[in-house]
Amino acid sequence: MVNVTLKNYSARFGLFGMLLYGITVPVAGIAVSHLYYHDRRWEDIPLHSALEALEALTALILAILLLFLRKHVRNQEHYVWIACGLLVMGVMDGVHAATTEMESSFIWLRSIANLGGGLLFALIWLPAKTSRARTGNALPLLTLAAALTVGVMSVLYPAMLPVTISQGGYTPYAKIANIIGGGLFIVAAARFIGNYRNSGQFEDFLFANLSLLLGLAGVLLFLSLPWSADFWFWHFLRSLAYIHVLSYVFFVYQRTMAKLKVLTESLGRDVTEQGAKLSREIAERIRTEDALSLSEARYRRLVESVTDYIYSVTVVDGRAEATSHSPGCIAVTGYTPEEYYADPALWYRMVAPEELPLVTEQTALVLAGQEAQPVEHRIIHKDGRIRWIRNTPVLRYDQNCRIVGYDGLVSDITERKLAEEEIKRLNRELESRIAERTAELERANDQLAQANMELQKIDRTKSMFIASMSHELRTPLNSVIGFSSILLNEWVGPLNEEQKENLATVLHAGEHLLALINDVIDVSKIEAGQMDISRENFDLFSVIEEGVNALSQEIRCKGVRLCVENLHQPMHTDRRRLLQCLLNLMSNAEKYTESGEVRLSARPAQSAEACVEIAVADTGIGIGAEDAQKIFEPFVRLESPLQTRVPGTGLGLYLTRKLVTEVLHGEISFSSESGRGSRFVMLLPTDAGPRSKQ
Numbered sequence: 001m002v003n004v005t006l007k008n009y010s011a012r013f014g015l016f017g018m019l020l021y022g023i024t025v026p027v028a029g030i031a032v033s034h035l036y037y038h039d040r041r042w043e044d045i046p047l048h049s050a051l052e053a054l055e056a057l058t059a060l061i062l063a064i065l066l067l068f069l070r071k072h073v074r075n076q077e078h079y080v081w082i083a084c085g086l087l088v089m090g091v092m093d094g095v096h097a098a099t100t101e102m103e104s105s106f107i108w109l110r111s112i113a114n115l116g117g118g119l120l121f122a123l124i125w126l127p128a129k130t131s132r133a134r135t136g137n138a139l140p141l142l143t144l145a146a147a148l149t150v151g152v153m154s155v156l157y158p159a160m161l162p163v164t165i166s167q168g169g170y171t172p173y174a175k176i177a178n179i180i181g182g183g184l185f186i187v188a189a190a191r192f193i194g195n196y197r198n199s200g201q202f203e204d205f206l207f208a209n210l211s212l213l214l215g216l217a218g219v220l221l222f223l224s225l226p227w228s229a230d231f232w233f234w235h236f237l238r239s240l241a242y243i244h245v246l247s248y249v250f251f252v253y254q255r256t257m258a259k260l261k262v263l264t265e266s267l268g269r270d271v272t273e274q275g276a277k278l279s280r281e282i283a284e285r286i287r288t289e290d291a292l293s294l295s296e297a298r299y300r301r302l303v304e305s306v307t308d309y310i311y312s313v314t315v316v317d318g319r320a321e322a323t324s325h326s327p328g329c330i331a332v333t334g335y336t337p338e339e340y341y342a343d344p345a346l347w348y349r350m351v352a353p354e355e356l357p358l359v360t361e362q363t364a365l366v367l368a369g370q371e372a373q374p375v376e377h378r379i380i381h382k383d384g385r386i387r388w389i390r391n392t393p394v395l396r397y398d399q400n401c402r403i404v405g406y407d408g409l410v411s412d413i414t415e416r417k418l419a420e421e422e423i424k425r426l427n428r429e430l431e432s433r434i435a436e437r438t439a440e441l442e443r444a445n446d447q448l449a450q451a452n453m454e455l456q457k458i459d460r461t462k463s464m465f466i467a468s469m470s471h472e473l474r475t476p477l478n479s480v481i482g483f484s485s486i487l488l489n490e491w492v493g494p495l496n497e498e499q500k501e502n503l504a505t506v507l508h509a510g511e512h513l514l515a516l517i518n519d520v521i522d523v524s525k526i527e528a529g530q531m532d533i534s535r536e537n538f539d540l541f542s543v544i545e546e547g548v549n550a551l552s553q554e555i556r557c558k559g560v561r562l563c564v565e566n567l568h569q570p571m572h573t574d575r576r577r578l579l580q581c582l583l584n585l586m587s588n589a590e591k592y593t594e595s596g597e598v599r600l601s602a603r604p605a606q607s608a609e610a611c612v613e614i615a616v617a618d619t620g621i622g623i624g625a626e627d628a629q630k631i632f633e634p635f636v637r638l639e640s641p642l643q644t645r646v647p648g649t650g651l652g653l654y655l656t657r658k659l660v661t662e663v664l665h666g667e668i669s670f671s672s673e674s675g676r677g678s679r680f681v682m683l684l685p686t687d688a689g690p691r692s693k694q
């Protein structure tokens with residue numbers, strides 16, 4: 001930034017400024033002071049010394065600065081000449097400041113400074129490589145040493161110096177030396193002007209001005225006299241030149257600060273970036289270390305949980321010579337590898353005595369060079385516990401197939417063995433339990449078979465009993481019914497009223513008993529699967545009519561209406577059993593209805609094909625929902641006020657359902673409401689034949 005500003009400034013001034021500054025001002029000043037103030041003299045030694053000392057100091061500072069820049073900034077090798085020139089002038093002017101007009105070294109030192117400085121400045125024309133060479137680095141020191149030597153010698157041996165001032169004016173020596181020196185500065189200035197024109201660099205502008213001022217001051221010296229106005233102006237010019245130098249120092253300082261700022265910023269950015277990178281790396285490292293310690297822990301656990309180890313035996317002439325055990329042997333046997341090494345017989349002593357022959361046999365086989373099978377046996381652990389191990393040897397042979405050793409893997413199989421033993425024990429336990437259970441089962445089966453046989457025997461006895469009883473009971477019962485009916489009809493002779501009444505009771509009881517016996521026989525036949533089925537072709541109408549005829553009188557006698565809806569429908573089924581079912585339902589309707597009506601209806605079924613629906617409905621006492629499940633069970637009679645008055649066995653509905661489903665191949669259902677009547681419906685196929693064939 002500063003650099004750019006200065007560059008603009010110098011570019012604006014350009015060569016014009018340079019001419020004004022470096023040529024016009026000095027020439028005009030000298031001319032004015034020489035022409036108009038020629039006779040003015042002002043001798044002030046302390047001021048002069050102060051000026052010279054200041055100039056010397058400034059020259060030395062600039063010299064050091066240039067040398068520093070030369071070392072640290074690339075392509076600034078030519079600074080070495082300017083620095084050397086400034087060193088010479090600094091040293092000489094310094095010594096000059098310490099002398100007075102009265103000493104002969106006074107003007108001599110100034111002239112030498114001018115000549116030496118000018119010469120070194122002019123060397124700027126040399127090619128860059130000369131200053132880049134090694135000698136370039138040594139030049140400043142050499143120059144300094146030479147300048148100091150000349151300076152000191154000049155003060156110490158003034159008599160040896162040429163006369164430079166006489167009668168208040170400069171001698172030709174002084175004049176020539178200064179003119180040549182000044183000329184050389186101007187030569188150097190030409191180079192800087194050239195540089196400036198090429199690069200527009202502010203340094204070149206400053207160096208050009210410095211050289212011009214120093215040059216003109218030297219060239220125009222001959223016009224002046226010591227302490228005259230020209231003399232002071234001459235010093236003023238040099239001071240001006242050094243002000244340039246100071247401004248350059250300031251410029252370099254500014255530029256350095258700007259660079260430093262940029263550098264600091266970029267350094268800051270770098271530091272931030274590096275810091276971020278570093279913290280990323282640290283985080284990464286921590287993660288890696290964590291992962292590492294995790295895997296280490298895992299490895300440690302793995303190693304600790306390993307229950308195997310390896311041993312190695314060297315065999316010489318069929319004998320085991322040296323044995324080595326891996327550290328895992330401690331976990332398995334309790335002994336360290338060193339203990340095995342110290343005591344070759346330790347291994348055998350450790351084997352459980354009853355299994356020693358097994359182990360000895362395996363070892364003998366291996367030592368003889370024969371492959372041996374793995375052996376599982378017990379050992380006594382160092383802590384006294386019994387452990388199971390599995391020893392698997394693998395043989396090593398030399399080129400001649402002679403055994404040279406064997407390696408073995410010893411695995412701790414205690415857990416497995418214990419588990420196996422536990423399994424065996426459980427198996428044995430299970431087997432004995434199964435045997436016990438089987439024996440129990442066999443015993444139970446025997447008992448079952450025996451009970452079954454007894455049951456069958458009882459069943460046969462029952463059937464025989466029923467068959468014989470039915471026959472035995474029916475025959476005398478028929479005689480009772482027949483004869484009591486003959487007597488009641490007075491075919492044998494007249495009877496009085498009491499006799500008639502008693503005989504009627506006998507006849508009624510006989511008929512009831514016969515009905516009961518018939519029902520019992522039917523039930524036992526159905527249950528034994530011995531019911532005879534005889535199918536025939538008939539018209540349903542006739543069956544309904546027969547049923548109505550049998551019971552209409554009884555119903556109407558009770559003052560109950562009987563309504564009939566009959567149907568002509570050809571049927572092929574067991575006519576007798578159909579009539580029996582119809583009579584059962586109708587007699588129940590009659591028995592459990594005190595008033596109202598009994599309605600019998602036969603019609604083709606809506607719900608199924610080739611079926612008829614025969615319904616018997618009454619307005620009697622009805623059946624409660626809680627009893628609906630019971631009525632088709634055998635010997636069930638429901639609680640009712642009519643129960644005692646109405647005869648019944650509790651077998652009617654049971655038998656009817658059996659006959660409907662098993663003989664007629666139909667279904668029976670009912671609906672009822674307590675106190676309002678019941679409706680029983682039989683759904684019967686018109687032809688029961690096909691299903692019976694199935």
Ligand code: ADP
Binds near residue numbers: 589620621
């Ligand atoms: P029972 O010989 O007693 O009539 P059933 O097996 O024919 O035996 O009937 C069983 C019971 O069902 C009867 O005792 C009676 O309580 C009841 N029951 C049967 N039919 C009817 C009906 N139409 N109305 C009311 N109750 C009936």
